[in-house]
Amino acid sequence: MVFQQELNFTTSGRSTTNITHQVQDLVVQSGISTGICHVFVQHTSASVMLCENADPDVRIDMETYMQHIVPDGDPMFLHQDEGPDDMSAHIRTVLTNPDLTMPVTRGQCALGIWQGLYLWEHRTHRHQRRVIVTVQGE
Amino acid sequence: MVFQQELNFTTSGRSTTNITHQVQDLVVQSGISTGICHVFVQHTSASVMLCENADPDVRIDMETYMQHIVPDGDPMFLHQDEGPDDMSAHIRTVLTNPDLTMPVTRGQCALGIWQGLYLWEHRTHRHQRRVIVTVQGE
Amino acid sequence: MVFQQELNFTTSGRSTTNITHQVQDLVVQSGISTGICHVFVQHTSASVMLCENADPDVRIDMETYMQHIVPDGDPMFLHQDEGPDDMSAHIRTVLTNPDLTMPVTRGQCALGIWQGLYLWEHRTHRHQRRVIVTVQGE
Numbered sequence: 001m002v003f004q005q006e007l008n009f010t011t012s013g014r015s016t017t018n019i020t021h022q023v024q025d026l027v028v029q030s031g032i033s034t035g036i037c038h039v040f041v042q043h044t045s046a047s048v049m050l051c052e053n054a055d056p057d058v059r060i061d062m063e064t065y066m067q068h069i070v071p072d073g074d075p076m077f078l079h080q081d082e083g084p085d086d087m088s089a090h091i092r093t094v095l096t097n098p099d100l101t102m103p104v105t106r107g108q109c110a111l112g113i114w115q116g117l118y119l120w121e122h123r124t125h126r127h128q129r130r131v132i133v134t135v136q137g138e
Numbered sequence: 139m140v141f142q143q144e145l146n147f148t149t150s151g152r153s154t155t156n157i158t159h160q161v162q163d164l165v166v167q168s169g170i171s172t173g174i175c176h177v178f179v180q181h182t183s184a185s186v187m188l189c190e191n192a193d194p195d196v197r198i199d200m201e202t203y204m205q206h207i208v209p210d211g212d213p214m215f216l217h218q219d220e221g222p223d224d225m226s227a228h229i230r231t232v233l234t235n236p237d238l239t240m241p242v243t244r245g246q247c248a249l250g251i252w253q254g255l256y257l258w259e260h261r262t263h264r265h266q267r268r269v270i271v272t273v274q275g276e
Numbered sequence: 277m278v279f280q281q282e283l284n285f286t287t288s289g290r291s292t293t294n295i296t297h298q299v300q301d302l303v304v305q306s307g308i309s310t311g312i313c314h315v316f317v318q319h320t321s322a323s324v325m326l327c328e329n330a331d332p333d334v335r336i337d338m339e340t341y342m343q344h345i346v347p348d349g350d351p352m353f354l355h356q357d358e359g360p361d362d363m364s365a366h367i368r369t370v371l372t373n374p375d376l377t378m379p380v381t382r383g384q385c386a387l388g389i390w391q392g393l394y395l396w397e398h399r400t401h402r403h404q405r406r407v408i409v410t411v412q413g414e
Binding site: 190195196233 | 278354375
């Protein structure tokens with residue numbers, strides 16, 4: 001059995017958005033009990049991440065770390081067409097991935113108790129982001 | 139066809155554990171000949187990695203590199219609740235991923251000759267880790 | 277329904293190769309309309325990446341960034357058996373992943389308009405690379 005649906009989000013610029021509930025709702029809607037749930041961002045400057053969901057400082061630190069390891073506007077980059085956050089956003093996306101797959105067990109994504117699913121916007125300005133969710137199984 | 143089973147590991151603190159055989163055994167048990175095998179760590183401070191399996195120095199170097207690029211107890215981190223290896227473990231997990239999918243061919247994960255599947259513990263102390271393996275195909 | 281096929285590439289040493297068309301062709305050949313497409317590199321020193329496909333400078337910058345963050349021949353590495361690009365290639369592969377899954381919609385990988393699929397060779401010399409493509413769905 002296959003179920004597929006698109007989700008649309010407007011991000012508020014560089015930030016993480018908890019999308020766990022929206023994706024879990026689609027898994028319930030799919031009627032699939034056992035299998036996998038694939039989440040895919042159709043962009044090259046936003047990613048999906050499983051992250052600790054209890055202390056918001058963890059996501060602040062993730063952001064601090066990324067700004068440290070992939071500095072915006074680094075002069076080593078040739079591609080700066082859309083500003084200093086352009087190439088850094090592409091690199092952050094490759095390091096943290098636009099695709100993610102989770103197991104489905106008893107009709108839900110089988111996440112650990114501290115795992116939250118986040119859409120991670122890497123551009124500094126707001127963007128419309130399309131996420132495709134595919135659930136497969138029985 | 140879908141097959142799903144949980145594996146449990148007690149890690150000895152920061153280290154890699156070869157789990158190739160346990161996962162291959164489940165694929166055989168599934169009876170699935172062609173498809174995919176999805177491996178998922180239900181935690182935010184441990185990941186799964188495909189890594190060179192011949193020279194143990196490669197995994198020592200992976201560890202050295204991670205300690206270099208994500209220093210424990212870095213003062214830039216706010217989240218230090220469980221010690222200096224807390225936030226660094228979350229970042230290592232996001233960089234190296236808690237999910238991994240391999241093809242299944244002729245009833246086995248179709249790994250390259252040098253590819254080994256490792257559970258990577260990022261906390262310095264021993265932990266119980268749950269890994270969910272889902273095999274789908276025909 | 278499951279479809280699986282091997283693709284073979286000879287890379288020209290450290291570089292990215294656009295393999296979007298070859299993989300899309302296999303999805304068409306599979307006859308699968310809705311589902312997922314899994315792409316897997318059977319090696320520990322090459323990866324697959326979704327990257328901006330319009331400006332070639334983006335991939336030049338990716339390479340520059342990787343050389344900056346994972347220097348070849350870094351004296352901290354023990355494993356140098358096959359030269360200065362040996363251990364760095366393993367690390368690049370773990371950071372950028374040998375596996376990738378895309379949704380299949382209306383008989384094609386549902387990529388965003390700027391997403392191209394690239395095989396990323398991390399060794400400096402030419403290599404033969406095996407990529408296994410598995411399409412699942414209905």
